Amino acid sequence: MDCRKIDRKIVAWLCDELPIHQRAGIGTHVEACESCARRTDELRWVLETGKQQLDYQGSVYSFHMFKARLHTINSLEEVCSWIPVLRVIHPLPRVALAALCLFIAVSAPLFQSRVRHMHTRLTTPLYQYQKTLHEWEHLALGPTHSDAADNDFDRQTPS
Amino acid sequence: MNKGSSDIALMLLVKSGDEGAFEILHSRYQRKVVAFFWGLIRDAQLANDLCQETFLRVWMVRKRYQATGTFCGYLFGIARMIWLERSRTIKKESRLGTPCTLEALEWCMENMADKYKNPAENQELTDAFWNALAVLPEEQRMVFVMRNIEGLSLDDIATALDCPVNTVRSRKMLAVNKLRVLLSDVYTALIGANLNSGGGR
Numbered sequence: 001m002d003c004r005k006i007d008r009k010i011v012a013w014l015c016d017e018l019p020i021h022q023r024a025g026i027g028t029h030v031e032a033c034e035s036c037a038r039r040t041d042e043l044r045w046v047l048e049t050g051k052q053q054l055d056y057q058g059s060v061y062s063f064h065m066f067k068a069r070l071h072t073i074n075s076l077e078e079v080c081s082w083i084p085v086l087r088v089i090h091p092l093p094r095v096a097l098a099a100l101c102l103f104i105a106v107s108a109p110l111f112q113s114r115v116r117h118m119h120t121r122l123t124t125p126l127y128q129y130q131k132t133l134h135e136w137e138h139l140a141l142g143p144t145h146s147d148a149a150d151n152d153f154d155r156q157t158p159s
Numbered sequence: 160m161n162k163g164s165s166d167i168a169l170m171l172l173v174k175s176g177d178e179g180a181f182e183i184l185h186s187r188y189q190r191k192v193v194a195f196f197w198g199l200i201r202d203a204q205l206a207n208d209l210c211q212e213t214f215l216r217v218w219m220v221r222k223r224y225q226a227t228g229t230f231c232g233y234l235f236g237i238a239r240m241i242w243l244e245r246s247r248t249i250k251k252e253s254r255l256g257t258p259c260t261l262e263a264l265e266w267c268m269e270n271m272a273d274k275y276k277n278p279a280e281n282q283e284l285t286d287a288f289w290n291a292l293a294v295l296p297e298e299q300r301m302v303f304v305m306r307n308i309e310g311l312s313l314d315d316i317a318t319a320l321d322c323p324v325n326t327v328r329s330r331k332m333l334a335v336n337k338l339r340v341l342l343s344d345v346y347t348a349l350i351g352a353n354l355n356s357g358g359g360r
Contacts (some may be wrong), residue, residue, distance in 0.1 A: 008332070010333060011332040011335045012328060012332065015306070015314065015331075017328065026195070039339075042339050042343070042346055043336075043339055045346055045350065046335055046338045046339050046342060046346075047335060049284065049288055049342070050303060050307055050335075050338070051307050053285060053288050053289070054194065054198045054199045054304060054307040055307075056190065056193055056194035056198075056203075056206075057193075058191050058193075058197075058203045059190050059203070059207075060190055060207060060208045060210070061189075061210070061211055063182055063185055063186070066214060066215075067178075067210070068217065069211065069215060070178075070218060071252055073215060073218070073219065077219075105244065113340075116187055121347075125169070148331075
């Protein structure tokens with residue numbers, strides 16, 4: 001075996017990765033050849049240095065840290081499990097559902113302001129007072145009192 | 160299920176959602192996966208983050224697991240994918256400053272006292288080695304780092320890297336030879352001095 005062939009196999013030989021029948025030939029050659037012996041020493045030193053440097057002895061995260069993240073992911077998975085169900089729904093109901101959501105989103109502020117307006121009208125003391133007065137007048141004067149009074153009354157009430 | 164169960168048996172339990180089995184696998188392989196990332200980035204905190212991400216990925220894709228090959232190869236295959244996904248971001252973040260999660264910050268606070276440094280005594284050798292390792296091409300570096308993790312066979316590495324065993328062998332050979340060339344000065348300085356002083360062969 002010449003030095004070039006040895007050179008290709010020497011790392012595998014040092015790491016015991018060669019088949020048994022190839023090991024002996026390399027061992028014999030390395031003992032006899034000075035340059036290969038020097039190279040072998042260097043490679044052995046590189047491998048040993050690598051092993052020493054790459055040996056991690058530091059701290060590692062505990063499992064409870066991992067578990068915290070795992071639970072977050074599990075809960076997300078639960079939520080995401082609904083996505084295929086939603087996909088199964090026919091497109092038409094989906095569009096209808098989206099339209100309804102859009103309608104609610106747009107009309108909610110309008111509806112809210114209307115409700116607030118009505119609430120103010122019904123709870124204002126002046127409105128209550130005028131309404132009572134109006135009822136008394138209605139009782140005292142009878143049904144001859146015109147509907148125009150009602151309209152006037154509505155117009156005067158605060159908004 | 161017990162602590163002596165095989166990795167594949169445990170992983171099949173994990174597939175059905177068993178967290179206990181996953182904890183056993185986590186305790187078996189956590190340090191090895193951290194060592195893998197540490198060999199690539201030499202940052203203990205980041206290595207732990209990436210390790211956690213690897214195990215999270217294993218959990219998330221557990222339902223797709225198929226018991227072909229060793230679990231070790233499967234796990235390191237995922238670790239490699241995580242590394243390939245994150246390495247670009249990591250390089251960018253290292254320039255800008257890494258954003259820190261609360262958990263990672265707590266861990267740092269707890270472990271500040273024993274902030275890990277390699278026990279190698281010679282700082283010059285340590286620096287030279289890590290600089291030389293950084294010069295190696297990505298795939299060769301991965302093979303070299305993986306080969307130094309205890310219990311990882313050539314077959315496992317081949318599975319993890321998704322390549323034939325002979326490719327792993329040749330990458331390893333190339334990596335070691337390049338390291339030899341890059342570290343030859345340090346070798347001469349350290350070992351040659353011993354030889355000259357009469358300690359040689």
